[in-house]
Amino acid sequence: MNNSIIQIQDLQFNWDKSKVPFIVIPELEVLKSEHLLIKGDSGSGKTTFLNLISGVLPLSSGEIKILGDNLSDAKSSKRDAIRANHMGVIFQMFNLIPYLSVIENVLIPIHFSEVKKNKIIGKGISAKDEAIRLLSELGLQQKEIHEKKVTELSVGQQQRVAAARALIGSPEIILADEPTSAIDENNSMRFLDLLLEECRKNNSTLLYVSHDSRIHHKFQQSISIHDYTENMPIAEKTGKEAVECSS
Amino acid sequence: MFILKLALKSLLNRKFTVALTIFSIAISITLLLGVERIRIGLENSFTNTISGTDLVVGARTGDEQLLLSTVFHIGMASNNISWHSYEDIAANELIDWTIPISMGDSHEGFSVIGTNDDYFTHYQFANKQHLQFQAGKAFHETFEAVLGADVAALHEYKIGDEIVINHGSGEIAFHDHADKPFHVSGILQRTGTPVDQTIHVSLEGIEAIHIDWVDGMPDKHMHFSAEEVEHLHLEPEYITAFLVGLKSRTDVLAVQRLINQNKSEPLTAVMPGITLQRLWNMMGKIETALLIVSGFVAIAGLIGMLVALLTGINERRREMAILRSVGASPLKVFGLISSESIVITLSGIALGIAFVFLLLQIVKPILESQYGIYLNPSGISLQEIYIIGTVIILGILIGIIPGYKIYKYSLLDGMTVKM
Numbered sequence: 025m026n027n028s029i030i031q032i033q034d035l036q037f038n039w040d041k042s043k044v045p046f047i048v049i050p051e052l053e054v055l056k057s058e059h060l061l062i063k064g065d066s067g068s069g070k071t072t073f074l075n076l077i078s079g080v081l082p083l084s085s086g087e088i089k090i091l092g093d094n095l096s097d098a099k100s101s102k103r104d105a106i107r108a109n110h111m112g113v114i115f116q117m118f119n120l121i122p123y124l125s126v127i128e129n130v131l132i133p134i135h136f137s138e139v140k141k142n143k144i145i146g147k148g149i150s151a152k153d154e155a156i157r158l159l160s161e162l163g164l165q166q167k168e169i170h171e172k173k174v175t176e177l178s179v180g181q182q183q184r185v186a187a188a189r190a191l192i193g194s195p196e197i198i199l200a201d202e203p204t205s206a207i208d209e210n211n212s213m214r215f216l217d218l219l220l221e222e223c224r225k226n227n228s229t230l231l232y233v234s235h236d237s238r239i240h241h242k243f244q245q246s247i248s249i250h251d252y253t254e255n256m257p258i259a260e261k262t263g264k265e266a267v268e269c270s271s
Numbered sequence: 272m273f274i275l276k277l278a279l280k281s282l283l284n285r286k287f288t289v290a291l292t293i294f295s296i297a298i299s300i301t302l303l304l305g306v307e308r309i310r311i312g313l314e315n316s317f318t319n320t321i322s323g324t325d326l327v328v329g330a331r332t333g334d335e336q337l338l339l340s341t342v343f344h345i346g347m348a349s350n351n352i353s354w355h356s357y358e359d360i361a362a363n364e365l366i367d368w369t370i371p372i373s374m375g376d377s378h379e380g381f382s383v384i385g386t387n388d389d390y391f392t393h394y395q396f397a398n399k400q401h402l403q404f405q406a407g408k409a410f411h412e413t414f415e416a417v418l419g420a421d422v423a424a425l426h427e428y429k430i431g432d433e434i435v436i437n438h439g440s441g442e443i444a445f446h447d448h449a450d451k452p453f454h455v456s457g458i459l460q461r462t463g464t465p466v467d468q469t470i471h472v473s474l475e476g477i478e479a480i481h482i483d484w485v486d487g488m489p490d491k492h493m494h495f496s497a498e499e500v501e502h503l504h505l506e507p508e509y510i511t512a513f514l515v516g517l518k519s520r521t522d523v524l525a526v527q528r529l530i531n532q533n534k535s536e537p538l539t540a541v542m543p544g545i546t547l548q549r550l551w552n553m554m555g556k557i558e559t560a561l562l563i564v565s566g567f568v569a570i571a572g573l574i575g576m577l578v579a580l581l582t583g584i585n586e587r588r589r590e591m592a593i594l595r596s597v598g599a600s601p602l603k604v605f606g607l608i609s610s611e612s613i614v615i616t617l618s619g620i621a622l623g624i625a626f627v628f629l630l631l632q633i634v635k636p637i638l639e640s641q642y643g644i645y646l647n648p649s650g651i652s653l654q655e656i657y658i659i660g661t662v663i664i665l666g667i668l669i670g671i672i673p674g675y676k677i678y679k680y681s682l683l684d685g686m687t688v689k690m
Contacts, residue, residue: 074686075685075686078596078685078686080595080596080685080686081685100600100601101600104598104599104600105598107596107597107598108597108598108599109598111598113596113597113686115592115593115596115686118589118592118593119593120593121277121590121593121594122284122590123280123281123283123284124277124280132593132594132597133597133598135273136273136597136598136599137597137598189597
């Protein structure tokens, strides 16, 4: 149980108190350093699921525990704090604030979380150096890129900056919502490999949403989210057993 | 702190729109404060049309009428004061100085008043300023005249020019005193008061041009030439009014009562400052209208800000989703947008205040010399603090609207923007 990062029990979510649940997950456990692939057709609620995990949306019923803290009991400010301190998020696109430079974008989470800031200080380096280190590891080592306006970057470069922002301060959980959907195939594979590599180094748990079944083999665990009908459980475990972690 | 930094960077990113918005708020503030300054300047100038004079005395009449006829030359005094009564009162030991005034004649629509040297010594206007000559000097001969600045400017009179005085007031006078012309001995500097539209001659001069008149008409049988008249004894029998300066202002009520209860003939003494203030208050609706108009301009400026902030809001929903994803609470997102509008409002107000002071420095000399409006150039009055405070509060309240919209969106959108 000590290794458990995310625990879900009888999760139900429905929009606007409608009777029909939009998402139902009877049980799910994600362990430390585990990489979980979340599959599903578009509109099936994968993104809503990430919003629930991150605490942006409140549950309708059931519980989600993040690092032992129960999101369902927590006030929204508490959920915001858990997200700020223990998570990093990458979106499909539009990840960056247009009027900040590359470095400034990577550093945003530091301003919202003392925990992340202190983790970097604990390493004995400055936040800026850590940002530069992450950018370099993600293939953006050129100094002139760091001070550039983000609007001058290609989409692929922007997604790497987003990854660096998610990874800074070594959060326990990385949420990625189809981060490669706007990048071409070659680059998208490289991006995924880099992200997996960095998560491994950080011992971060990765929740990766994708409709691409070809990347299935890169994850230890995967779940599918379908349209809910009364007889079908909404999330079913596929693939390898959850216990199988990376070493 | 980071939120404020973000707000500033985001504003800088939209320099042009933001600058325009700030500018439009600045213009509103400039108008509001400018109108207020000019209104107070006007009021001060009006109520100080005559200053340093403690009492204006005339034959028994209404306060306002006496003041209007004596100071503004509007309307006519209904009766005269005998020279004896004047001399009696002027001799009172509480009285420091008096200026006798005799009215009833005109030149090209400008009033002609008969007075003496004391006028140039004691008459004061605005902030106790004395009359100054821009050319020449006071009258010394019977047929010499001192012109107000407007009279001289309009007809381009110079020292030594000859002018003919008409009997009665107004543009069209039925009889003139062409047989006894006056020469210009001096021209006064502009005061911005009715003095500028006045021709001053000696009491003897007034007496001289009427000496061969009977019942307001030239006498058919008697005629004196200008040369002959100068040798006659020209002490006036009557004057129209006189101004009184006291040794001590504290005696003003006592002297006023004394004059109002004068036994030899019924007289009225008024305190010019109080009466001028009363006249000004009668015109108070005009200033209210001015203030309302500039208030609407300020509201237009703030609505401009609201429009500028609201039009950008959809593009910024993505930005808010990013901030939410790194743990920003909806309240912080609200704070970001609201602080942007606060920054815009405050910069607009600061710029507006700067504009006002700059503008005042430029127009001050013009208003003073041309219109006699004296503005208070420095310091911020309580009234102005109220105005500025109201605009700040309105600006913040209006800034809350886009902030609230974003707050709602960020609750709804979460980390994903559905657009």
